[in-house]
Amino acid sequence: MTPDSSRDRVVVLPYHADPLQQLARDLIHHHREQLPDLTGVTLLVNDPQVSGPLRRRLLDAAAEQGVGGLVGLAIHPLRDWVQSFLPDGVRVCSSVSAELLLVEALRPYQHLFNQANPWLLAGELQELFQALTLGEVGLPADCDSFIDRLQNAYGVRDSLRQTLGREATIVHTLWHAWHEQLRAQDLTDADSAHLLALRQSLESLDPQQPLWLAVADPLAPAEQQWLQNLLQRDQLHLYLQGQIATTPAGYPDQHLWPLARQLALPDAPLPETPYTRLLGTVFDHDEQPLQASARQLAQVAPDSPARERLAVLLADNAEHEARAIDLQVRQWLLAGKTRIAIVTENRRLARRVRALLERADIQLADAAGWALSTTSAAAALERWLECLEEDFAHLPLLDLLKSPFVFADADAEQHRLATWRLEQDIIRHENIARNLNRYRAHAHDRRKRLANQADITPLLDLFDRLEAAAAPLLALRRGRHPAAHWIAALQQSLQRLAMDRALEQDAAGSRLGQLLEKLAGGVDEGAFELAWGEFRTWLGRHLERTHFRPRPTQQRVRLLGLAQSQLQQFDALILAGAEQESLPGHPAISPFFNQQVRHELGLPQRETHYAERFYHIRHLLEAAPAMLVTARAEQDGEPVVISHWLEHLLALHQQAWPEQSLLATTLADQANAAEAFQVEREPAVPLPPPSARPVPVLEADLLPPGFSPSDYQQLLDCPYQYYAARALQLKPPEEIREALSKADYGERVHRCLQALHTPVAGLPEPFDAPFELANRAAAIARLEAISQAVFADVLADNFEHQAWLGQWRAFIPGYIDWQIARRQGGWQVCETEQRSEGQLGAVAIRGRLDRIDRSDAGVAILDYKTGNTIPKPAEVSRGEAIQLPFYALLQQQQDPDQPVAEVAYLHFEKPEKRLKLNCSLAATELQQLGEAVGERLQTLVNQIEAGQGLPAWGDADTCKYCDMALLCRKPVWQT
Numbered sequence: 001m002t003p004d005s006s007r008d009r010v011v012v013l014p015y016h017a018d019p020l021q022q023l024a025r026d027l028i029h030h031h032r033e034q035l036p037d038l039t040g041v042t043l044l045v046n047d048p049q050v051s052g053p054l055r056r057r058l059l060d061a062a063a064e065q066g067v068g069g070l071v072g073l074a075i076h077p078l079r080d081w082v083q084s085f086l087p088d089g090v091r092v093c094s095s096v097s098a099e100l101l102l103v104e105a106l107r108p109y110q111h112l113f114n115q116a117n118p119w120l121l122a123g124e125l126q127e128l129f130q131a132l133t134l135g136e137v138g139l140p141a142d143c144d145s146f147i148d149r150l151q152n153a154y155g156v157r158d159s160l161r162q163t164l165g166r167e168a169t170i171v172h173t174l175w176h177a178w179h180e181q182l183r184a185q186d187l188t189d190a191d192s193a194h195l196l197a198l199r200q201s202l203e204s205l206d207p208q209q210p211l212w213l214a215v216a217d218p219l220a221p222a223e224q225q226w227l228q229n230l231l232q233r234d235q236l237h238l239y240l241q242g243q244i245a246t247t248p249a250g251y252p253d254q255h256l257w258p259l260a261r262q263l264a265l266p267d268a269p270l271p272e273t274p275y276t277r278l279l280g281t282v283f284d285h286d287e288q289p290l291q292a293s294a295r296q297l298a299q300v301a302p303d304s305p306a307r308e309r310l311a312v313l314l315a316d317n318a319e320h321e322a323r324a325i326d327l328q329v330r331q332w333l334l335a336g337k338t339r340i341a342i343v344t345e346n347r348r349l350a351r352r353v354r355a356l357l358e359r360a361d362i363q364l365a366d367a368a369g370w371a372l373s374t375t376s377a378a379a380a381l382e383r384w385l386e387c388l389e390e391d392f393a394h395l396p397l398l399d400l401l402k403s404p405f406v407f408a409d410a411d412a413e414q415h416r417l418a419t420w421r422l423e424q425d426i427i428r429h430e431n432i433a434r435n436l437n438r439y440r441a442h443a444h445d446r447r448k449r450l451a452n453q454a455d456i457t458p459l460l461d462l463f464d465r466l467e468a469a470a471a472p473l474l475a476l477r478r479g480r481h482p483a484a485h486w487i488a489a490l491q492q493s494l495q496r497l498a499m500d501r502a503l504e505q506d507a508a509g510s511r512l513g514q515l516l517e518k519l520a521g522g523v524d525e526g527a528f529e530l531a532w533g534e535f536r537t538w539l540g541r542h543l544e545r546t547h548f549r550p551r552p553t554q555q556r557v558r559l560l561g562l563a564q565s566q567l568q569q570f571d572a573l574i575l576a577g578a579e580q581e582s583l584p585g586h587p588a589i590s591p592f593f594n595q596q597v598r599h600e601l602g603l604p605q606r607e608t609h610y611a612e613r614f615y616h617i618r619h620l621l622e623a624a625p626a627m628l629v630t631a632r633a634e635q636d637g638e639p640v641v642i643s644h645w646l647e648h649l650l651a652l653h654q655q656a657w658p659e660q661s662l663l664a665t666t667l668a669d670q671a672n673a674a675e676a677f678q679v680e681r682e683p684a685v686p687l688p689p690p691s692a693r694p695v696p697v698l699e700a701d702l703l704p705p706g707f708s709p710s711d712y713q714q715l716l717d718c719p720y721q722y723y724a725a726r727a728l729q730l731k732p733p734e735e736i737r738e739a740l741s742k743a744d745y746g747e748r749v750h751r752c753l754q755a756l757h758t759p760v761a762g763l764p765e766p767f768d769a770p771f772e773l774a775n776r777a778a779a780i781a782r783l784e785a786i787s788q789a790v791f792a793d794v795l796a797d798n799f800e801h802q803a804w805l806g807q808w809r810a811f812i813p814g815y816i817d818w819q820i821a822r823r824q825g826g827w828q829v830c831e832t833e834q835r836s837e838g839q840l841g842a843v844a845i846r847g848r849l850d851r852i853d854r855s856d857a858g859v860a861i862l863d864y865k866t867g868n869t870i871p872k873p874a875e876v877s878r879g880e881a882i883q884l885p886f887y888a889l890l891q892q893q894q895d896p897d898q899p900v901a902e903v904a905y906l907h908f909e910k911p912e913k914r915l916k917l918n919c920s921l922a923a924t925e926l927q928q929l930g931e932a933v934g935e936r937l938q939t940l941v942n943q944i945e946a947g948q949g950l951p952a953w954g955d956a957d958t959c960k961y962c963d964m965a966l967l968c969r970k971p972v973w974q975t
Contacts, residue, residue, distance in 0.1 A: 009231055009234065009236060009237050009238060010231065010238045010240065010263065010265060011023075011026070011237070011238070011239045011240070012240045012241070012242070012244055012265070012268040013239065013240070013241045014241070014242075014243075014270050014271050014276075014622075015241065015242060015270065015276075015618060015619050015621070015622040015623070016271075016276075016622040016623075017241070017569075018057075018568075018569040019214055019239050019241045019567045020050065020053055020054045020057050020214070020567055020568065020569075021057050021060075021061075021569075022239070023043075023054070023057075023212065023214055023239050024054065024057035024058045024060070024061040025057075025061045025064075026237070027041070027043065027058070027061070027212050027237075028058065028061040028062050028064075028065055029061075029065075030210075030237075031210075032065055035062060035065060035067045035070070036062065036067045036068075036069055036070050036071055037071055037072050038070055038071070038072045038073040039071070039072030039073075040072070040206075040208075040209055040210070041072070041073050041074070041209075041210055041212070042074050042076065042081065042209065042210070042211050042212070043073060043074065043075045043076075043212045043213075044075075044076055044077070044078045044081060044211065044212065044213040044214075045075065045077065045213075045214050045567070046077050046078055046079070046215075046216075046217050047077075047216075047217075047563070047564060047566060047567075048077070049367050049560065049564045049568075050214070050566070050567055050568065051075055052555075053568060054075065055075070058070060058073070078213065078223070079194055082194065082197040082198055082201050083193070083194075083197055084197075085197045085200040085201040085204050085205070086193060086196065086197045086200065087196075087200060090188055090193060090196065091186055091187050091188065092187070092188055092189075092190055092193045093182060093185075093187040093188065093189050093190060094190075094521075094522035094523075095190065095522070096518060096519055096521075096522025096523055096542075097187070097522050097523055097524070097527075097528070098126065098189065098190065099119075099122055099123075099126065099538075099541075100483055100523060100527070100528035100530075100538070101178070101181050101182065101185075101187075101527075101528070102122040102125055102126060102174075102178055102181075103118050103119060103122045103528075103534075104181060104527075104528055105174065105177040105178045105180075105181045106118045106121060106122060106125075106174065106177075108177070109170075109173055109174060109177065119537055119538075119541065124590060124592070125174060125178070127588075127590070128171070128590065128592050128603075129175065129178060129189070129191075130191050131603045131604055132175070132603070133189065133191040133192055133195070134191050134194075134195070134220035134221075134222065135220065135221060135602045135603055136195070136221060136222060136602075137602055137603065139171075139172055139175050139176070141176075143168060143169055143172045143173070146168050146171075146172045147168040147169075170592075171592055185524070185527065195222050198222055198223065198226045199226075201226075202226065202229055202230075205235070207233065207235065209235070210235065210237070211230060211235060211236045211237070212236075212237045212239075213227070213236060213237070213238050213239065214239040214240075214567055215238065215239070215240055215259070216240075216241065216566035216567050216615075216616075216619075217563070217566070217612075218255065218258070218604075218608065218612055219258075219259055221262075221602075224258065224259055224262040224263070225262065227259075227262075227263065228262060228263055231263065240256060240259075241567060241619065242255065242256050242270075242615060242618070242619070243256075243268060243269060243270045244256055244257070244260045244265050244266075244267055244268040245257070245267055245268075245269065246267055249280070249283075249284050249285060249286070250280070250283035250284045250285055250614070251283060251607075251610050251611050251613075251614035251615070252283050252611070252614045252615045252617075252618035252619075254607065254611040255611040255612055255614075255615035256615075273305065274297070274300055274301035274305035275305040275306060275309070275622075276622070277297065277300060278297055278305060278306060278649075278652070278653070278656075279618065279621055279622070281293050281297065281652060282645055282648050282649045282652060283614060283618060283645065290651060290652060290655060291655055293652060294652055294655030294656035295656070297652070297656040298656045298657065303657070303660065304653065304656070304657040304660040304662075306653065306662060307657075307660050307662065309624075309625055309626060309627060310621070310627050310628075310629070310662060311627070311628050311629070311662060311663070311664040311667070312628075312629045312630075312631075312646065312649075312650060312662045312663055312664060313628060313629070313630045313631075313663070313664040313667055313668055314630075314631055314632075314633060314642070314663065314668075315630060315631065315632045315633065315668065315671075316632070316633055316634070316672075317632055317633065317634050317635070318348070318349060318352070318632050318635055319352070320632070320668070320671055320672065321349065321576070321577075321630050321631070321632045322349060322352040322353050322356055323356065323671040323672075323676065323677060324630060324664075324667055324668060324670075324671035325342060325353050325356075325574055325576055325628075325630060326353060326356035326357055326360070326671075327667065327670055327671050327676050328574060328628055328667060329342070329357060329362065329557055329574070330357075330360060330362070332571075332572045332626070333362070333556065333557075337571040337572045337626070338556050338571060339555075339556070339558075339569075339570045339571040339572075340556060340557045340558070340570065340571060340572045340573070340574075341557075341558045341559075341560055341565065341568070341570045341572075341573050341574070341623075341624070342364075342557065342558070342559050342560070342574045342576055343560045343561070343562060343564075343565045343573065343574065343575050343576065343620060344559075344561075344574075344575070344576035344577040344582070345561060345562055345577060345582040345583060345585060346576065346577035346579075346582050347368070347370075349576055349577050350366075350368070350559055350576075351370075353559075353576070354366065354559065357557065359679055360679045362556075362557060363557075364557050364558065364559045365555050365557070365558045365559065366549060366550070366558075366559040367549070367558065367559060367560045367561065367564045368547065368549075368559065368560070368561050368564070369547040369548050369549035369550070370547065370548060371543070371544050371545075371546070371547060371548075372508065372511055372512060372515065372543050372544075372546040372547060372548045373540070373543035373544050375508035375509075375511075375512070375548055376403070376405075376506075376508065377405060377503055377506055377508045377509035377511075377512045378508070378512055378543050379399075379403075380400060380403040380405040380406065380499065381494075381499075381512065383396045383397075383399045383400040383403065384396075384400055384406075384493070384494075384497065384499075385473075385536065387400060387466075387470070388470055388473055388474060388477070390434065391434045391435050392434055392435060392436050392439070392466065393433060393434040394423075394427045394432075394433050394434060397466075398419070398422075398423055398427070401415075401419040401422070401462075402419060404502060405499050405502040405503060405506070405509065406497050406498065406499055406502070407465070407497065407498050408498045408499070408501045408502040408505075409498040409501065410498070414458060415462075417458065418458040418459055418461075418462045419462075421456075421458070421459055422439065422459060422462065425443075425446055426439050426442050426443055426446070426459070427439075429446075430442045430445075430446065436463050436466060436467055439459075439463060440460065440463055443456045443459050443460065444456065465496070465497075468496055469493050469494075469496035469497045470493065471493075472488075472489035472490075472492045472493050472496075473489050473490060473493050475489070476489055476532070477532050479531070480529040480530060480531050481529060481530065482523070482524075482527060482528060482529055482530075483519075483523045483527070483528040483529075483530050483535070483538065484520065484523045484524065484527075484528075486530060486535045487516060487519050487520045487523070488520065490516065490539075491516055491520065494516075500513065507548070507550055507551070508548045508550075511546070511548045512543075515542060515543070515546050519539075519542065562583070562613060562616045562617070562620075563612075563616060565616060565619070565620060565623070566616060566619070568623065569623050569624065570623055570624040571624060571625070571626070572624050572625075572626040572627070573620060573623055573624035573626070573627045573628075574627070574628045574629075574630065575617070575620055575621075575627065575628070575629045575630070576629075576630045577630065577631070577632075578629050578630060578631040578642060578643045578646045579631050579632065579640050579641060579642055579643060580641045580642065580643050580644060581640070581641070582643075583613070583617060583643050583646075584609075584610055584613035584614055584617065584643070584645075585613065587606050587609035587610075614645070617645065628664065628667075629646060631643065631646060649662075650662060650663075691969050691972040691973045692973050693951060693952055693954070693973045694720050694951070694952050694967075694968060694969075694973075695720075695949035695950065695951040695952075696720065696723050696949060696950055697947050697948070697949050697950070698723055698727050698944050698950060700945060702727045702728070703727065703941070703944060703945065704726055704727060705844055706837075706843070706844030706845060706846050707843065707844070707845050707846070707937060707941075708845075708846050708847050709847050709882060709883045709886045709887070711726055712882055712886060712937055713881070713882055713883065714726065715940060716880070716882065717953070717955065717958040718952060718953045718955065718958045718959075718962070719949075719950035719951055719952075719953070720950050720951060720952035720953075720964070720968055721952070721958065721962055721964050721968075722950065723950040724964040724967050724968075725963065725964060730964065730967070731963060742866070742867060744794075745804050745807075745808070745866060746864075746865075746866040746867065748790050748791060748794075748804075748808070749808055749864065749866050749908065750833065750850060750864055751763075751790050752783065752786050752787045752790050752808070753815075753832070753850075753851070753864060754832040754833045755786045755790070756779075756782065756783050756786055757829040757832050757851075758829075758831070758832045758833075762789075763786055763789050763790065764782065764785050764786050764789060766782075767779050767782040767783070770823065771816070771819045771820045771822075771823045772820055772823070772824075773820060776816055776817070776820065779816045779819070780812055780813055780816050783812050783815070783816065784809065784812060787805065787808060787809060787812070788805070791804070791805045791808075807911075810911035811908050811911050811915075814911060814914065814915050815908075815915060817915075818906075818914075818915040818916075822853070825855075826855040826856060826857075827853040827854070827855045827860060828853060828854055828855065829851060829852075829853055830852055830853065830854045831849070831851070831852035832850065832851050832852075833848060833849075833850065834848065834849040834852055835847075835848050835849075836848070836849060836890040836891065836893070836894050837890075837893070838889065838890050838892075838893025838894065839893065840889065840934045840937060840938055841938050842938075842941070843937060843938050843941050845886070845889065845890060845893070845937075846890075847886065847887060847890050849861055849863075849887055849890065849891065850862060850863050850864045851863075851864070851906075852891070854898075855901070857901040857902075858898055858899040858900060858901035858902075858923070859891060859895070859898045859899065859900050859901060860900075860901055860902040860903070860904070861884075861887045861888065861891055861900065861902070861903045861904075862903075862904055862905070862906050862917070863883065863884070863887065863903075863904075863905050863906070864905075864906050864908070865905050865906065865907045865908065865918075866908045868909075870905050870907050870918055870919065871883070871905075871919060872919075873918075873919045876919045876921065877921075877925070877929070879929060879932055879933055879936070881919075882933050884903040884904070884905070884919060884921055885903070885921065885926065885929045885930040885933045886930075886933060887903055888900045888903050888921075888926050888930045889930050889933065889934050892930070899923060900923065900926060900930075901922070901923050902920060902921065902922060902923070902926075903920070903921050903926060904917035904918060904919060904920035904921070905917065905918040905919050906918075952968045952970065954970055954974065
C-alpha cells in the first residue's frame with residue numbers, strides 16, 4: 001500500500017516488514033521531484049533510537065533514485081515539534097520545576113498523607129496528574145462532586161463514603177493546590193502545554209507542509225484526534241505496524257485498537273503463514289484446549305515453522321544465561337551478521353552481558369545506558385558532598401583527593417605527594433580521622449617534633465583550597481534556601497575544586513555538567529526553598545533518573561530495552577531475560593484508584609501496560625530471521641518463573657511437533673563448557689602455569705635483623721606468611737579507626753597498669769603506698785583517675801568510647817584485690833613495659849615485657865591479655881605458642897644472675913570472674929622449654945640461610961585471619 005492518495009495515507013504493515021524502510025522509500029518516492037532538497041518536509045518519530053536507522057534508510061532510498069544525499073529534511077519527536085506552535089507568552093513549567101513545585105504544594109497538606117515520603121508521593125502524583133491531563137479528565141471544583149463520581153465508579157454503598165472520601169480528598173486537594181501553585185507563578189504544566197500546542201498547530205500549520213509519522217507508542221486521546229484532523233486535511237502520512245481488528249483477539253492487537261477506532265480504520269489482518277498462525281495462537285485469548293490448537297497447527301504445517309528461525313535457551317542460572325548470550329553473539333558475528341540486537345528489561349543481565357562481550361573486544365551500542373549516579377564523575381561529586389556532611393572524614397576525603405576530577409589545575413605530582421603525606425603522616429600516623437582544623441594542627445605538631453624539617457606548606461595549601469571550596473555550600477547548611485541558590489553554590493564549589501574543567505574532558509562528567517546546568521536553568525531564583533537533606537534528595541533523584549550513554553564506536557551489536565526496539569528489524573535478535581518479572585513484567589502499582597475507577601475515569605490501566613509490552617514482544621518475534629529467546633531457572637538460589645507466553649509457546653510447539661524441539665541444547669552445553677568462556681586473541685598470549693603451593697627461598701639480605709615473639713610465632717604458624725609480611729614487608733597498613741578496636745583497648749589497659757606501678761609522663765603519679773587491704777579504696781581511686789586520663793583523648797573524639805572505659809573500670813576492683821594477694825605472696829612489681837634485647841648465638845631477639853615482678857624465688861614475667869582468648873596450656877607446653885618461654889629467654893639474656901621462676905598470662909576475661917594467672921610455667925619446665933624454643937629458632941634461621949624454602953602450610957586456623965591470602969592464592973593451588 002502506498003500513500004499517494006488521501007484514502008491511503010494510513011499504511012499498516014505486518015510485523016515481519018521493515019516500517020522504516022517502507023517509510024523511507026515512500027517518502028523519497030512521493031517527493032522525488034524535489035530531491036535532494038526536502039526543505040519543508042517533516043518526519044516525526046518519537047523514539048530517538050529510531051532516528052539513526054531511519055536516516056540510513058532514507059539515504060539508501062535516495063541512492064536508489066540516483067541522489068547521493070539529502071538536505072532540509074527535519075526529523076523530530078512529535079512532542080518536541082508541536083512545542084514550536086505554542087502561543088507567545090505561555091511559560092511552560094520545566095520538569096525540574098514541576099517536581100519541586102509539587103513538593104512545595106504538598107507541604108501544607110502533610111496531614112493528608114501522614115508520614116509518606118513527599119518526594120515519592122510527588123512522583124506518584126506527577127504520573128497521576130499527567131494521566132488526568134492527557135486524558136482530559138477534569139476534576140470538579142468541589143470535592144463532594146468528585147467523591148460522588150468516585151463512589152459511582154467504585155460502586156460502593158453510602159456507608160463506605162467516608163472511607164472513600166479520604167482518597168478523593170487527597171487527590172482533589174493536591175490537584176487544585178498544584179494548579180494554584182502554577183497559576184501563582186504564571187506557569188503552564190508541560191502536559192497542558194502539549195495539548196494547547198496540538199490545538200494551535202492545527203490553526204498555524206501551513207496546509208502545504210507534508211507530515212510523515214511512524215507510531216508505535218500509545219497516544220493520548222487528544223493526539224489521536226489531532227491525527228484524525230490532519231488525515232482529513234490530507235496532510236499526514238501515518239505508518240503503523242501490527243494487526244488491526246474490530247475485535248482484538250489478544251493483547252498485541254489491543255495496543256493499536258484505540259487509535260484504529262478513533263481513525264475508523266478498517267481491519268488489517270496479518271498475512272497468514274504457519275509461523276504467524278503459531279504466534280497468533282500463543283497470544284490469542286481463545287480458550288480452546290491446548291491439544292486442539294496444537295492439532296490444528298500440525299495439520300497446517302507438518303514441520304515446525306519456527307524451528308529454523310527461533311530457538312529457546314532455558315539457562316540453569318543468570319551466569320549461564322549471560323554466557324550463552326555472549327557465545328551466540330560471537331557466533332553470529334563470525335557468521336557475518338552485522339545488525340544484532342540484544343533486547344532485555346533485566347539491567348543486571350545486561351551489565352553482565354556487556355562485560356562478557358567487551359572482554360572479547362565487542363563494543364555494545366547501549367540505548368539505555370546506565371544511571372549517571374553510577375559513573376566515576378558522579379562518585380567524585382558524591383564524595384565531595386560526603387566530605388561536607390562528615391566534617392571531612394578521611395575515607396571520603398582520600399577518595400576525593402585521589403580522583404582525577406579534583407584540582408585539575410594543580411601540578412599532578414605535587415598534588416599526589418600532598419595527598420600521600422596527608423594519608424601517611426597525618427591520618428595514618430597520627431590517627432586523625434576528620435576535621436580540617438585537626439589535620440592542620442597535627443601537621444604543625446609533626447613539623448615541631450621533626451625540628452621544623454618537614455615541609456607542610458603543600459598540605460596547608462591543600463587544606464586552604466578545600467576550605468575555600470566548601471565555603472559556598474557550608475554557608476547554606478543551616479536553614480532553608482532556594483533551590484537555585486543550592487545549585488549556584490554547588491557549581492561555585494566545583495569551580496574552586498577545579499572539577500568543572502576535569503568534568504568537561506570526560507564523557508560522563510560532561511553529562512553531569514549538563515545536568516547541573518539543567519537544574520540551574522529549570523528553577524526560578526526565589527522559589528522552592530530546600531533544606532540540606534532535601535537538596536541532597538533532590539540532586540540524588542536526578543542523578544538516578546539521568547542516564548549516561550557512551551557514544552558507540554560501532555553499531556554491529558545493540559543493547560535495547562523493549563520499547564526502544566519498536567519499528568526496527570535486525571539480522572539476528574536475542575530476547576533475553578524472558579521471565580514473568582521482566583517480560584512482560586508488572587505495571588507499577590499506583591496508590592490512587594483501583595483498575596475499575598481508572599477505567600471509569602479514562603486513565604491507563606493494567607491492560608494498557610500488558611497490551612503495549614506484548615505488542616513489542618509480538619513484533620520482536622518477527623523482527624529478525626534468526627532469533628534466540630533466553631530465560632533463567634533461578635536467581636540467587638531462588639526459582640524464577642519464566643514468561644507465561646514463552647511457557648505457552650514451548651508447550652504448544654511440543655504438542656504440535658513433538659519430534660522438533662525449540663530448545664537450544666547445543667548452545668546451552670557449549671555455554672557450560674570452559675572453552676566457550678575463553679577468548680583467543682592474536683597474537684596469543686600464553687597462559688600462566690598452574691599455581692602450586694608457594695615455597696619461596698629467602699635471600700640472605702632480606703632476612704630481618706632480629707626476631708620478636710610475634711615474628712617467631714608467625715614463622716611457626718606459616719613460613720610463607722612470615723616471608724611475605726616480615727621479610728618482604730608487605731603487611732598492609734593499619735586501618736584508620738574512628739572507634740576503638742580491641743587492640744586499641746588493650747593498649748590503653750596496658751598503659752593504665754603501667755602508670756599504676758611506674759611513672760608515665762603526662763599521667764597521674766603511680767600508687768606508691770603498699771597494696772594491702774587498708775589501702776584498697778585509695779588504690780582503686782588512683783587507678784580510676786589514671787584510667788580516666790588514659791581514655792580522655794578518645795572520649796573527646798567519640799562518646800561511644802565510654803563503653804570501653806566502662807568495661808575496663810569494671811575490672812579495676814578485681815585487679816586491686818588480685819594485686820593485694822600478689823603482694824602478700826611475696827611478689828613486688830619492679831619493671832613495666834620493659835623493652836629487652838638479647839642474642840641466641842647469631843640470632844638477635846627482642847621484645848617488650850609487660851611486667852616483671854621480683855621475689856626471693858627470683859623473677860616472674862607477666863603478660864597482660866585483654867582479648868577473649870589466650871593460648872591453651874597444652875599449646876604452650878608443646879612449644880606451639882612460644883611467647884612465654886621466649887620472654888623467659890629475653891629476661892635471662894638481660895639478667896643472667898637472676899633466675900626466672902615463673903612466666904604467665906594475666907587474663908582480663910570477664911569482670912565477674914576472679915583474676916588468676918593462666919598458662920603459668922614454673923622454673924623447672926620453663927628451663928627445658930625455653931632452651932628447646934631457642935634451639936629451634938636458631939635451627940630455623942640456619943635452614944633459611946642455607947636456602948631452605950618457606951612453604952605455605954595452608955592451616956585453616958592460621959589462614960582464617962591471614963592478610964597474605966591474595967599472594968598465597970591457597971584456593972588455586974589447593975584445587
